[in-house]
Amino acid sequence: MRRFLLVCVLIITTGFSQAPPKDQLTIIVELDESPENFISEIESRLPRLEVVAQYDTIFNGVAVRGSVDELEKLARMDAVTNQHPVKTYRTQQEPLSFSTDTIRSLGNSSYTGRGVKVGVIDTGIDYSHPDLQINYRGGFDTVDFDNDPMETLTEGATVHGTHVAGVIGANGKMRGIAPDAEIYAYRALGPGGMGSSVQVIAAIEEAVEDGMDVINLSLGNDVNGPDWPTSHAVDRAIEMGTTVVVAAGNSGPDDWTVGSPATSPDAITVGAVALPSEMPVLEIGRRKIMLTPLLGSSKWSLTKKYPLHFAGKGEGEIENARGKIVVFERGIVPFYEKAEKAYRAGAEAAIIYNNEEGGFQGSLNGMNLPIPVVAVTKKEGEWLLEQKDQWAATVWEELDQRMAEFSSRGPITSSWAIKPDVVAPGVDIMSTVPGGYAPLQGTSMAAPHVAGLAALVKEAHPDWEPKKVKQALMSGAEVLDGVQPTEQGMGYIDIERSIEPSLLLDGKLEFGRVQDKFFRDSKTVTITNPTDKEVKVQMRQPGKNPGETWSVPGTTYISPGATEELQVELQISGSMLSDGVHEGYLVVESSSDEYHIPYLYIKESGTYAKVSGFELSRTLNDQVRYRFYLSEQTQKLSVDLYRSGTMVDQGRVLEIDNNHAGMVEGTIDTRKEWKGAYVAAVTATIDGEEFTYTFPVFF
Template identity: 60%
Template sequence: MRRVMICMLVVILCSGFRSPELNEEVTIIVEIEESVDDFVNHIQSRIPRLEVVAQYNTIFNGAAIKGTVGELEKLARLDTVVQQYPVKTYRTMINDAPSFSTDMLRQRYDLPFTGKGVKVGVIDTGIDYTHPDLAGAYRGGFDMVDFDEDPMETQGEGETMHGTHVAGVIAANGKMKGIAPEAELYAYRALGPGGVGSSVQVIAAIEEAVEDGVDVINLSLGNDVNGPDWPTSHAVNKAIELGTTVVVAAGNSGPQPWTVGSPATSTNAITVGASSMEGEVPLLTIPGERKQVPVTVLLGSLPWELNKKYPIMMAGKGLDELDHARGKIALFERGEISFTEKAIKAYQAGAAAVIIYNNEEGIFQGALEEKLPIPVASVSKEDGEWLKSEAVEAQQWVNTIHQSTDEGIALFSSRGPVTTSWEVKPDLVAPGVNIFSTVPGGYQPLQGTSMAAPHVAGVVALMLEAHPDWTPEEVKASLLSSADVMPVQKHMYDPTEQGSGLVDISESIHPELVIESGALEFGRVKDEFFRKQLPIKVKNTTNEQMEIHFERPATESGVSWRLPSTISLAPGESKEERVELQLSKAFIKDGVHQGYVKLESGGETYHLPYLYLKEDASYEKITGFELNQNPDREKSISYRFHLTEKVEKVTVDLYRAGTMLFQGQLVEIDQPEPGLVEGKITKPSFDMDGPYIAVVNVTISNEKESYTFPVHFSE
């Protein structure tokens, strides 16, 4: 040990280290084997000139001791001292000039606009309007949680940072520069402690923002209702009808299809998915194994910057206390307790990092409710079980490597299409992975479509500064027409993954060709021989003649396209043509069919998304189920859910959670219409206090599909 320490000292001296004098006071941390209290009592009686600065007995067994170098040297002679460490100065893990995605985009596009004079409403968890980068932009707002005019982020228990992060991406103007640094920010706190709120609060916030005359609303929130007929979606559509442009995050339930939720399912909203910028992603490797496991850092966690090999230990679901976790990576299974509770248990047990693997297929993205000094990440169920087998059970240590990545679609980004309307969503994508932005007290990286949406809301502010007379429809058409489709390997991402592509700021502000009609959405194919025409409306915004040529999509069996040969447009002229799709149902496969119709003009290529689906496509028929006891004298119960299509019958059965004892049938509806289904029933006579499972049965063509939803009643 002494030989190693001498070698280290030589390296330090060669690096310019200054050795302290014997009578100079310094502070060191010592790691000890015995009881900390006994050790402290011993040195206080034997070496009284030393000062005990701090004692550690939870995550580290030792103490911080202050004294002269000569006196501290006496500690080295004590047998109970395992190791001693110099005290270092620690700073937050952010560079003096962190790399903000907004800076990178502004530099890439050399933007002449700043969003000056444009009002942007942020409907979220509130805003820390005292943050030095946001104070100058903040103009006011309202709190729908506490019903006052102070939309500050939740502080203390259940504290939040989400809205402040979103606001920074839009309009920070200080150390960080947002996309539109001179825009005016209005905050509407619709989500309270823990970032949770109701449809009532969100709708009230939308109404308040419209009444305040904001030009743009950002909604980085949503639910799992994959259908357009939901109150929040209707509220968004009404706001747009009244002249407010609304930008909505698509959701973080990808990469599965049919996962975009309300209000991102709104037909007229600008729905934004998340892309990743060029950078690095952490991967876990095991010596001798070719597999590499990508880790997704949870929102609110430190970056995954482990720089050496670590052993992994199984921690189950976190219900039991952790033993022998010091210096290891704790591998948890998702479920039973929150991500934060798992992480705190691991941290208190001395773990170096936490990995939580999914309890169902695919990946997931979570968030921490508290800040911890160790990284916390998620992996898929498959990868978690592989780590359990090949690392834990095989007693292998894992290493972290970092792989360079190109721009792409984030795995967590929710995918379309939308049931009932069969529309392409998201509309476009923007950066949403590891986005540095403002948070109360500083800056922090977060990721999600919540971070992608404000990039686009900021772009909309720039567009409205340049074109104050543009309507929400014109803003959306310009954004989608100018977006750049993103390739993946040898093909492009599908429209239900990226919509029209990655936002292009410069071309959004000054488009040459605007496709005003939007995506070609042909809907469901039910007839044996399907034929449908859709309008395609284009506008030349330049001062020169424009010729538009169409490229037919790749030939498929049973599919025939009729496209305009050429469209000639004079300067400033708009024209409408028809696109026809003919299908022979017997020759096309089940499911969603999608791609792009290419338009070429003046050497530029434009990609217009199209989508149709055969009626046997697989998606959930029931989403957003709610069952609530009403506070009325009749003691009634309200139900509400979204039905994706016309069915023969819907029934709702109630079972006791745990025992699954059948309690009775609550609802039976014959021939319900698709869309929002709601009603009221008389409360059953039995005691309903406690947790239940509602089983919603759907009968289609004499076949039954069942969906389960947890519910809880309080007497």
């Protein structure tokens, strides 16, 4: 709970070696005791330090301001368990520059979110925007520690939080899902849309203390496990009565890519769907390449064929590019400089291909150029390099409703849970940004559709607790054909079915990891009839799969307002099944509707990362703190450090035997002066097999 305030302070997220010893800084420290006792100890032992905020609801901690010299003394106090923010969080946004109407695709309602408080934990909000002024009610900033959660408008400018807020509750030229909801902003991500785990947790506490009915978190990291601190903070907020909606992440289309805090079992985790649309495609010969515009790019409107011109990473000036499409490799030169060079050289458009696997998001940093600038994958870019004498044509393709390729997929390691829970529009979403409107894409844009819908449900049913709100949204969702549960959960959200559900279902059938030759287990599906009429319910088995035997209940009649618990049993003959994820749906038929309950089990093992979220950071008292997540128990684990670029071996820095699954953290005592960029190679031994993963580290 916030007790003290201070304007103009700074959180350091990457250590303290760069700050002069007399400079005034503000840090958040996590404690293993009550903040009151710790504050008393500071006042008596370190009177030059100033406590600017106190937290005791979601976690125990304080924000403290002082010189580096004094803060180093603070770090030696026994109660301090973590001296500064560690894990970096990013917005879950991808750039796009085409617009379409999405809200009508979700249905209609007379509810508008009136009287419902929605907290947007994000990059802040431009509350001066004419479409947000009416509904904005206040908030807090855990980056600068003041009462002004304004979007970053100067260096490292952001637009993300303002866009998210508009989807939820814009009320002006544009109208959001819940246009009469009360919008509060909690700025936990600063310049460039970056923030830390402790800033996010502090923002969650601020929102809970301010009495938010719904919180939206369009942010995340790459830790695919339920035990990360931000996931626990979300669980705690839900326990205290706040409905929490979280973006699944933009690391798709691979499985096991949903990241914390979307891994929270009780949060409403949201994936992204692309609605039917017309998209530009580059066609060379018989091959077609999808184009992803950078944020701020002009619309791709080329109508003729153009030759390609290759400009490397754009380090030098570009010649002979007039009337051509310039192709760059990502790296070294910023996107906006590449684009400007292409424009000055007379190019018709610029393509930037990734220098690592998959796609990427990028921005032109507010530069307005009359030529379009787009991104493609590394694979597509390298193929383009082979087409030196080819001309490229633009064609426009009609695309059906589909899962967005970038949308992160489940399941979740160690808990083996099905995520996401539902999906919503996340491609080509027009909303408010500082100074106007712009389209963006990402699960960041899908989550606020669901947060807005949660506000409508809460207005219609003010006595419903978060669990029931989640049940309503999931039960009201419509399953997309041909899409698996770990991609869409219980399906595409629907406004009317969620607000006035004819049934409330609770009970995803998560059977976990199956390692026995013969397996048998049962799960409970809880069904509530919220109507004033008796409902007849029948359950259909999933399609026959070799090695699976299902037992489902017969016809059940549920009285008005009553709840029934139905048992579903699964038997597995392991020898008849392949390794990996097995999933699908059971169908529940009621008197008037049809519902789909997802099921999942993992045979033996999956292709998930055994180690994720690895980080090393220097503490105030010059120790090195490590933290990472293990999806399985390891017999041995070692960490070797290499200099980035040269890959010169810096030696083994950590060895641990017999680690449990979940979060692992501790400190390393070392006198080595590590500075700059490194690569950590983490090797885990599981059942005699070694798995090695690399992570970037910066001191």
